[in-house]
Amino acid sequence: MDDHNKTKDALIRELEQLRSQVAAQDQPSAASPQNIEELTALTHAAESFLGVHDLPSLWPRIKTAVQNTLQPDRMAIFIYDSENDTLSCPYYFGLSQTYIDHINKIFREAPGTEQLNRLASIWIEDAQADPSFNDLREIVKAEGFHALASFPLIDNRGKTGGGIALYWDEIRPLNSSHVNTGHTLAHMIALAINTITLFTQTREALQRETQLGEISRMLNTTPDLPTLLGSVVKMVAELIKADSGLIGLVIDRDIMTFYPHNVPNWMNLRPAPRPRGLAWQIVRNCEPILVADYPDHPEAMQKWIKAGVTTFVGAPLRAHDHCLGMLALFNLNNSPRLFNQRDLDLVVSVGQQAGTAIQNLRMLAETQQRAAAMAAALNRQAELDMMKNNFTQSVSHELRSPLGIIYGHAELLASESLGELNEDQKQSSKIIMRRVLMLTNLVEDLTALLAAETQELRREDIDTTMLIYSLLADYQMRAEDLEISLEAEIAEPIPWIRGDSTHLRRVFDNLVSNAFKFTPAGGTITLRLNAEGEDVHIEVADSGEGIPDDKLGRIFERFYQVESGSARRHKGTGLGLTLVKEIVEAHRGTVSVKSELGQGTTFTILIPGFFPEPVADQAEAPE
Structure with a gap:
């Protein structure tokens, strides 16, 4: 926010200087009325730029300011993207789409830093006759303009952020006053664009922090793996403004299963063995990858090229020293959106958090399965113990009476109350009594053990x-x-x-x-x-x-x-x-x-x- 405020302050200072110049022009022996008109128009332009917080709202105000000062018949604004090193035309009026497409094609042929040279300060009285426009002669004639002026958008730090091109249908001789006005206007536009850009970057940074917080909360609170996998891909795609994405989880070291988001329905995403491809390269090296031109990459797969993948960013799902899979995001069908290092860093950060969350959910699921198995085993053991106790109790109860009867009759025999016995018969009676007594003691021990176990x-x-x-x-x-x-x-x-x-x-x-x-x-x-x-x-x-x-x-x-x-x-x-x-x-x-x-x-x-x-x-x- 500090950089945003500094840029806005510079625009305010520029406005104050213009107001001072207008006040000075009002004094006797001042400059011509035309200069006063241009200064007044520039002052109004600076005032209109101050209240704008987004580029789409800025473009019409720039158009009004340009028409009130230099009265061009056509205009185009070119903006340099330092993150992707590209030059593009986000706004124009009075020009055909064919002309703009041709200019954008020229811009794409070389890095943006080289194309900035085309936006140097120039004034061409008649582009249809100027030798420097021989390569563009046909398209210039088809477009119908003659005069052309270009002013670089240079901020207070001397950094060029693009340029503004003005076109007139008639031939216009060089006018130093108009050149000065063009430079002043371009400088104010540069300050306004910087102010809006910094404001937008700050807002997007806050939004990213909020989204990262939501992703972290989701990863820490989602109770099941399928919901987590589906949610994290969708949320990361929204975070870096990707068209599609997927998570690949490694199963048994040589199989990868996929969980896609917004992938074409016709694509076959069955579990894939360990072949070539960027997904397995990420897992194999456990390193992130950023690909600006996917179709030209040696590891690009034909089915993804057919699906329209143009740019690709992927990161490993790490859990400590283990790579569980990969998180990949991509843009489809010649999307102008290019991934940058910031996007890669965000995907890497989420990949680390997601890897830990996936590992935790897997461990939780395994623990729950073991706990369920243990609970089932304990329940079964409790059932068996109850069956054993019931059996012991029933057997003990059923044995007491017959053992008592056997012992009593054996005692009667041994005492010869039922008749005289010989020595062998007496010995047998004593053996019966001794064995029955041993069994009776065993029954009593089992009964006492059961009572102690059951706390009865x-x-x-x-x-x-x-x-x-x-x-x-x-x-x-x-x-x-x-x-x-x-x-x-x-x-x-x-x-x-x-x-x-x-x-x-x-x-x-x-x-x-x-x-x-x-x-x-x-x-x-x-x-x-x-x-x-x-x-x-x-x-x-x-x-x-x-x-x-x-x-x-x-x-x-x-x-x-x-x-x-x-x-x-x-x-x-x-x-x-x-x-x-x-x-x-x-x-x-x-x-x-x-x-x-x-x-x-x-x-x-x-x-x-x-x-x-x-x-x-x-x-x-x-x-």
């Missing part, structure tokens, strides 16, 4: 100390029979536990029973009980065989036994320690184990507890 436990206040003392009493006789020392170390007061006493008793039964299995005669089993804050800390330690380090991590697995196969000396279901872990964790506790071969094993349980409120002493009865 009773909640009651349990005196932990009394629980341990009752356990000691139950196992004391067995310890004496096996010649094992059963000891207790209780550091009172001990917190109580809120839980299921039956299941907790099964925990300690399993641990103590295991200790008896693996502790030889003369060994020791110790129960330690103490408080850690309001948590209950319990240890069951033995001086038995110990557990190998390579098997210590698996002892809580279902049906796992340290001894396996025919070498097993200690029978069991393999569910005891699993049950311990499940019940303890159902009480929000933890269980751990330490062991050393030949030294023994220690199981440690930590369960949240609480100290009960003290019961107030009853008041003594009156005597």
